[in-house]
Amino acid sequence: MVDQKPWLKxxxxxxxxxxxxxxxxxxxxLEEAALMYKEKKALHFMGKELSFEEVFKQAKQMANFLQYVGVQKGDRVAIMLPNSPQSVISYYGALMAGATVVQVNPLYKERELAYQLNDSGAVVLICLDMLLPTVTAVRPDTSLKQLIVTGVKDYLPFPKNVIYPFIQKKQTNVVIDLEETDDTHSWKEIMKNSSAEYKEIAIDPKEDLALLQYTGGTTGYPKGVKLTHYNLVANVQMIQAWIYKSKPGEEIVLGILPFFHVYGMTAVMNLSIMFGSKMILLPKFDAQEMLKTIDKLKPTIFPGAPTIYVGLLNHPNLHKYDLSSIEACISGSAPLPREVQDKFEEVTGGKLVEGYGLSETSPITHANFVWDKRINGSIGVPWPDTDAKIVDMETMEEAKIGEVGELAVKGPQVMKGYWNRPDETENVLKDGWLFTGDLGYMDENGYFYIVDRKKDVIIAGGYNIYPREVEEVLYEHEAVMEAAVVGIPDAYRGETVKAYIVLKEGHHVTEEELNTFCRKNLAAYKVPRKYEFRQELPKTTVGKILRRQLVDEERQRGSQEAKANL
Structure with a gap:
């Protein structure tokens, strides 16, 4: 076994x-936690706390209501919420009803939301009240049959619940006066009137889907990753094994990673519920509020992304707060810089290590050991029951030690395939191996390193951004003839989005106008931060735009600027 998997030694x-x-x-x-940790606090949200028993009861009420409005086994229930009690209750309630959850980013604009709802065939959407204008605009063109609406104030303690609507109006200028109908429902009324008795649905964990997690790819259109109950159970039990010093029932987990992202869903939400841990729910990243929260509530486990750690470490008031409660952090979504790791460990006294995963793997496949041998710059070693290899992209044979090729992984956390995309499933799943599209190598000790991405995915601030999706929007502008979008280095976000534009003859458009146009059609994190207007774009002989050449030009430019500043 060690010969085949050298990392095991x-x-x-x-x-x-x-x-x-x-x-x-x-x-x-959740059911087990409600029995074992009945009165223990499961959630902390802006001063409001709910016990495991209360969360379980309300999840059962949601399951009851979903079944009452006609949700059948396998139906898709979409959840468009920030980290909040409602997001946890909705997720488990939908699963209890026998449904498959579809997580939707609350930042999505109309076109993005409509695409995901239509592709998944979701029949129910649970959303925040301030998102109602967006949802209402697309609803007639989707398969949605029922809408459940909640507000942040629904779970705020007094007097915050009274004050919050005024703050929301001031910040968003959105005032929601929900009118309940046969197909539009108030969360508060559901929790007030629904029974906790629901019909238990027989689940085959290895076959039945718990989640459709949307991710992108070379086509530019997000694909639904089919994750079973077993995929997700296996991955969270792997986390438990990896952080072996952590104690069930005693940990406090900081929930800043969004639950609509598979990493936050597994490493924060599912882990906390399985572990009997209090989950501190933070709906958005605010460095000052996070520092206050850590100082006051003393979380011990803090899954995150490099941009989150960088934001905290660079805050001018960092020295005023005690972060010493933090014991274990696994960083994902983007490469973890060595200086960030070292400084964070110095400030907290805890451990911060880099890991790796994909939506297609529930998501984690590799990590450095938290308390044992680790190598900076490496994504670590494969997790229990997880196999990995580097494949030569020309011969498709396993590459030699130290040679760069495509990373392939195999294990119980690997997806069943892509939703309604058999051809794309066949392209990446071969004999149980998932071909990740990421390029890397393995050293003689079995530690893996990622050197580049075969795909053109841009990772900015932990978010995946797919160039073609942004390009599709740019091409809709009347002045744009050609567009190419690439990721360029960014000291804070890891990468940021840059668009290269060729204008139609006789047309003119400014950066500001393109920015306004993109913001109407894309979530803010996908909007290009930089634009460059050109007479032409580099292309192959058959006319395909060479994004890689644009990336190389940016790197050379950055290198020349760095030399000039020496």
Whole structure:
């Protein structure tokens, strides 16, 4: 086994090479936690706390209501919420009802929302009241049959629940006066009137889908990743094994990673529920508020992304707060700079290590050891029951040690495939191996390194941005003849979006006008931060735009500027 998996010789004795995974529905973790940690606080949200028993009861009420309005086993229920009690309750309630959850980014604009609802065939959407104008605009063109609307104030303690509507109006200029109908429902009324008795649905954990997690790819259009109950149960039990010093029932998990992102969903929400841990829910990143929260509430586990750690470390008031409660952090979504790791560990006294994963793997496949051998710059080693190899992209044979090729992974956390996309599924899943599209190599000790992405995905601030999706929007502008979008280095976000534009003859448009146009059609994090107007774009002989050449030009430009500043 060690010959085939050289990384196993570095496994500490506390981490097993193989785990006996529970073959049960994902929501069973909540049911078990409600029995074992009945009155223990499960959620903390802006001063309001709910026990595990209360969360379980309200999830059952949501399951009851979803079944009452006609949700059948396998129906898709979309959730468009920030981190909040409602997002946790909706997620587990939908699973209890036998549904498949579709997580939707609350930042989505109309076109993005309509695409995801139509592609998934969602029949119910649970959303925030301030998002109602966007939802209302697209609803007639979707398969939605029911809408459930909630507000941040629904779970705020007094007097915040009274004050918040005025703050919301001032910040968003959106005033919601919800009119309940046969197909539009108030969350508060559901929780007031629904029974906690629901019809239990038989679940086959290895076959039945718990989640459609949307991700992008070379086509530019997001694809629904089919994750089963077993995929998600296995991955969260792997986390438990990896952070072996953590104690069930005693940890406090900081929930800043959004639950609509598979990393936050697994490493924060599912882990906290399984672990019997209090989850501190933060709906958005605000460095000052995070520092206050850590100082006051003393979280011990803090999954995050490099931009989050950078934002905290660079805050001018960092020295005023005590962050010493933090014990374990696994960083994902983007490469973790060495200086960030070192400074964060110095400030907190805890451990921060880099990991790796994809939506297609629930998401984690690799990580450095939290308390044992780690290598800076490496994504670490494969997790229990996870195999990995580097494949030569020309011969498709396994590459030699140190040679760069495509990373392929295999394990119980690997998806069933893409929703309604058999051809794309066949392209990436071969004999149980998932070909990740990421380029890397393995050293003689079995530690893996990512050097580039085969795909053109841009990762900015932990968010995946797909160039073609942004290009499609730019092409809709009447002045744009050609557009190419690439990721360029950014000290804070890792990468940022840059658009290269060729204008139609006789047309003129400014950066400001393009920016306004994009912001109407794209979530803010996808909007290009820089524009460059050109007479032509580099192309192949058959006319395909060479994005890689544009990226290389940016790197050369950055290198020349760095030399000039020496």
């Amino acid at each position: 570095f496994y500490p004795k506390e981490i097993p090479a193989s785990i006996s995974y529970d073959e049960k529905p994902l929501y069973a973790f």
